[in-house]
Amino acid sequence: MSGDEEPRPATYYHLARAVLYREFLIFVRYPANAIGGIVVSLFFFAALFLGGQLLAGQALADSIEGIVVGYFLWTLSVGAYSSVSNDIGSEVQWGTLERHITTPFGFAPVALLKGVAKVVRTFLTSAVILAVMLLATGTRLSLAPVTVVTVAGLSIVSVLGLGFAAGGVTVLYKRIGNWLNLLQFGFVALISAPVFDLPWTRVLPLAHGSAMLQRAMVDGIRLWEFPLADLALLVAVAVGYLFGGYLVFQLATGRARRLGVLGDY
Amino acid sequence: MARSATSARGGPRERDETAAARDEESVADRSGPPALAVEGLTKRFGDGDDAVVAVDDVSLTVERGSVVGLLGPNGAGKTTLIKCALGIVIPDAGSVRVFGNDVRDGRRAAYADVDAMLEGARNDYWRLTVRENLRYFATISGVDPDSVAARHDRLLDRLDLADKADTPVRDLSRGMKQKVSLASVLAGGAELVFLDEPTLGLDVESARTLRAELRRLAAEEGLTIVVSSHDMTTIEAVCDRVVMLSNGRIVADDTVDALLGAAASDVVRVASPDLDAETVADLREAVEVVGVDRDARPPAVTVAAGGDRLYDLTDALRSAGVTVSDIRTVQPDLEEVFLERTGTAPGAVGDAGAAFGGESS
Numbered sequence: 096m097s098g099d100e101e102p103r104p105a106t107y108y109h110l111a112r113a114v115l116y117r118e119f120l121i122f123v124r125y126p127a128n129a130i131g132g133i134v135v136s137l138f139f140f141a142a143l144f145l146g147g148q149l150l151a152g153q154a155l156a157d158s159i160e161g162i163v164v165g166y167f168l169w170t171l172s173v174g175a176y177s178s179v180s181n182d183i184g185s186e187v188q189w190g191t192l193e194r195h196i197t198t199p200f201g202f203a204p205v206a207l208l209k210g211v212a213k214v215v216r217t218f219l220t221s222a223v224i225l226a227v228m229l230l231a232t233g234t235r236l237s238l239a240p241v242t243v244v245t246v247a248g249l250s251i252v253s254v255l256g257l258g259f260a261a262g263g264v265t266v267l268y269k270r271i272g273n274w275l276n277l278l279q280f281g282f283v284a285l286i287s288a289p290v291f292d293l294p295w296t297r298v299l300p301l302a303h304g305s306a307m308l309q310r311a312m313v314d315g316i317r318l319w320e321f322p323l324a325d326l327a328l329l330v331a332v333a334v335g336y337l338f339g340g341y342l343v344f345q346l347a348t349g350r351a352r353r354l355g356v357l358g359d360y
Numbered sequence: 361m362a363r364s365a366t367s368a369r370g371g372p373r374e375r376d377e378t379a380a381a382r383d384e385e386s387v388a389d390r391s392g393p394p395a396l397a398v399e400g401l402t403k404r405f406g407d408g409d410d411a412v413v414a415v416d417d418v419s420l421t422v423e424r425g426s427v428v429g430l431l432g433p434n435g436a437g438k439t440t441l442i443k444c445a446l447g448i449v450i451p452d453a454g455s456v457r458v459f460g461n462d463v464r465d466g467r468r469a470a471y472a473d474v475d476a477m478l479e480g481a482r483n484d485y486w487r488l489t490v491r492e493n494l495r496y497f498a499t500i501s502g503v504d505p506d507s508v509a510a511r512h513d514r515l516l517d518r519l520d521l522a523d524k525a526d527t528p529v530r531d532l533s534r535g536m537k538q539k540v541s542l543a544s545v546l547a548g549g550a551e552l553v554f555l556d557e558p559t560l561g562l563d564v565e566s567a568r569t570l571r572a573e574l575r576r577l578a579a580e581e582g583l584t585i586v587v588s589s590h591d592m593t594t595i596e597a598v599c600d601r602v603v604m605l606s607n608g609r610i611v612a613d614d615t616v617d618a619l620l621g622a623a624a625s626d627v628v629r630v631a632s633p634d635l636d637a638e639t640v641a642d643l644r645e646a647v648e649v650v651g652v653d654r655d656a657r658p659p660a661v662t663v664a665a666g667g668d669r670l671y672d673l674t675d676a677l678r679s680a681g682v683t684v685s686d687i688r689t690v691q692p693d694l695e696e697v698f699l700e701r702t703g704t705a706p707g708a709v710g711d712a713g714a715a716f717g718g719e720s721s
Contacts, residue, residue: 102549103507105499113499121487124528190481193448199472199502352450355405355414355440 110200111208118212129220136170136224144232163234164312165286167225168247168305172282174217175251176258179210180275183262183344192266193357196348203341210255210337214248237315245318246311250304252333254282256340257300263340263347266357300336303328393460395552395584396422396445401454403440414440415451416608422586424459424551427578429595429616430588431698432605438588439479441605442554445586446476458552472502475550479557479588483541486530490521490540493529494547501548508549515543519573535566542570546577552584559594571597592694602694606702619697626666628673631686633658639680646676658685 105113122129143166144159186192196202229236261275288302297303307325310316318326351357398420405412415437422428430438443449445456447463456463458474477483484493494512495505505512516522519539524532529540538558545553558574559567571594578585578598589595595602595616602619604612612619627650640652640661647669651662665673677684 101507102511103504105502105504109499109504113496113505117485117488117492117496120492125487189485190478190483191485193446193478194475194483194497194500197447197471197474198500200500205500349450352448355403355443355449357443357448 107200107204110204114205114208115212118209118216122216129216132174133220133223136220137227140166140224140228141231159232160234160236160313161309163225163228163232163236164309165305166228167221168250168286168301168308169282170221170224171217171247171251172254172286172301173279174220175210175214176254176261176279176282177276178213178217179255179258180261180265182209182213183259184265184269187266187269196357202345202348206259206341206344210259214251214255217251218244218248236312238312239315239317242311242316242318243308246304246308246329249329249333250301250308253300253304253336256336256338259337259340260343263344266344266351267347267354297328298332300332303332392424393457394421395424395426395459396420396586397455397457397460398441398445399455399457401441401444401451401456403437403444403449403451413608415444417454418605418608418610419454420603420610420613422552422584424584425578425582426601427574427585427587427599429599429602430586430605431590431592431595431602431694432588433702435607436605436702437608438605439556440608442476442478442556442586442588445554446474447471472548473550474552474554475501475545475548476554477541477545477556477558478554479560481541482537484529484544486537487528489526489528490516490532490543491525493540493544497544498547498549501550503548508547511549512543512547515546518576519543520569535562535569538562538566539570539573542573546581546583551582553586555585555587557589557591558587559589559591567591567594574598592698596694604698604701612697612701616694619694620692626664626669627662627690628665628670629660629662629686629688629690630673630677630682630684631656631658631660632677632682632684634680634682635659635661639682642680643676643682646679647673660686662690 143162147162183192186195195205198205228234257278261278264271264275282301285299285301286305288296288299288305290297290302290306297306303325307321307329310321311318348357398418401415401418402413403415405414414435418437418441420441430441432438440449444451445458445463447456450464461473484497488496491512494515498505498508498512513522513525516525519542521536521539521543524536529537532540538561542555542558545555555574559570562570574585574587575598577583585598587595587598599616601615602612603610635652635654635658640649643649643661643663648664649661650664653660653662663673
């Protein structure tokens with residue numbers, strides 16, 4: 096290797112570039128996955144919308160904005176959750192997970208960057224779904240980008256935490272992983288949690304963020320118009336569940352290392 | 361972070377030359393701590409009566425630049441030993457040091473210098489191209505991929521993957537995928553590399569190429585390689601030293617030559633068309649016949665004929681009227697040495713493996 100330069104250590108910048116670039120490559124190279132997800136989501140929405148019209152008529156028309164916002168947040172949540180937990184499952188199978196655990200950077204920054212990439216990707220597909228829903232139903236919503244992205248983004252960070260926890264459990268008990276996918280339907284309950292009647296539900300993932308997103312998109316409230324306490328709770332729930340989920344993942348992989356089940360194919 | 365790889369010197373070499381280069385290098389490299397130092401490593405799986413000791417108080421040192429083979433039946437503890445060294449299995453007792461860094465305490469420091477190709481794992485992303493994989497895993501191992509781009513090109517060249525560099529891995533043949541897996545492990549410049557069954561599932565030709573590449577990489581890049589395999593040809597062709605494991609313990613640890621030499625056989629094989637049943641019966645009276653192969657053409661007998669007993673054999677052959685077509689000493693191979701030391705065939709399942717079905721080797 097005499098004409099070569101000396102290998103230089105990679106920085107966090109290089110790590111971020113590598114992880115995000117990989118996600119980008121897979122996204123653009125296999126668009127069928129993303130398009131498939133969008134089509135399935137729109138199909139469900141069509142069934143919900145048309146079925147609802149049939150059953151509820153005018154009552155549905157009055158609450159259609161709320162349904163569109165709720166469905167938008169649900170597609171975001173499902174995208175973030177399943178991409179993280181399925182990704183961990185796949186990486187276990189491929190034997191690439193342990194290469195990320197035994198990196199000199201430590202697993203946390205890699206996992207966090209992967210999470211960011213998944214959230215960005217999910218926002219792109221959910222934006223398409225939102226646009227189609229608005230056009231198809233003729234609904235008008237406030238779409239102030241900073242407000243919507245911040246509130247929706249922080250809301251689904253808590254789900255990202257659940258994704259890590261589910262991924263960790265999958266490392267230990269491979270078969271349970273598939274069942275954990277059913278949790279996605281539980282997100283519907285969280286998104287429509289009665290935060291006004293039962294204030295304690297605000298500390299559950301998604302619930303408080305969902306209420307804030309409704310106000311932002313339906314009532315046109317801007318980020319800086321929210322009370323500080325609401326914003327603080329939104330951040331606290333996001334960070335709390337992300338940290339908690341990561342802790343579960345760490346404990347699970349730690350146990351997998353002691354049991355010797357990490358890297359069993 | 362990662363150590364820089366030592367410089368390669370020119371193009372393809374013959375085995376003797378590479379072996380000589382490796383010897384020089386390993387002597388020069390012995391100044392620092394060894395590549396791998398395992399002390400009293402013990403790992404049990406399960407509890408109570410069901411507990412299986414996968415690795416039982418194993419101590420082992422691998423010097424820098426050497427190529428060591430790990431041999432053992434399934435369940436002997438090879439894979440557990442490797443996973444402990446990588447930090448993906450936490451041992452119950454004992455320590456593992458990689459270039460002086462304790463895998464348990466200073467994990468991150470140790471990780472920069474060690475990587476592994478584990479049996480049955482893809483190890484890379486099939487949806488990315490070969491080069492994208494190399495760049496990605498170099499970064500994950502702590503090396504700026506731009507700074508090793510030339511090294512990656514050379515690696516792909518060596519492994520005959522250069523014209524597939526921009527092909528997604530999923531479109532490659534099995535043998536090529538295996539080579540990409542190896543390349544992605546080497547991409548980050550780890551100086552200590554574990555290869556668990558690297559030739560498993562490869563056809564004869566691909567396995568031969570891979571073996572040749574391993575030898576060359578060890579010599580030219582100054583890598584320390586620990587190869588675990590059932591395939592004796594791979595071990596004999598690639599390794600300087602062999603560590604044999606059985607039921608979690610080391611049963612032999614020596615150079616390939618010494619192991620073969622210690623088992624030097626005194627068995628002679630004689631082939632002749634005259635070796636019918638009656639003649640063989642006559643021979644049995646005079647010498648110790650250990651085996652008869654009537655189906656061979658011409659038929660053959662194997663006879664214990666060490667030292668002076670060789671003269672008794674030639675006398676017996678002459679008096680029985682046997683015209684010899686071929687006579688040779690039977691060379692023991694690693695497989696026989698292995699059988700003698702462990703009492704099991706290398707592909708067989710050992711006691712621990714039988715009890716602990718989930719463990720791959």
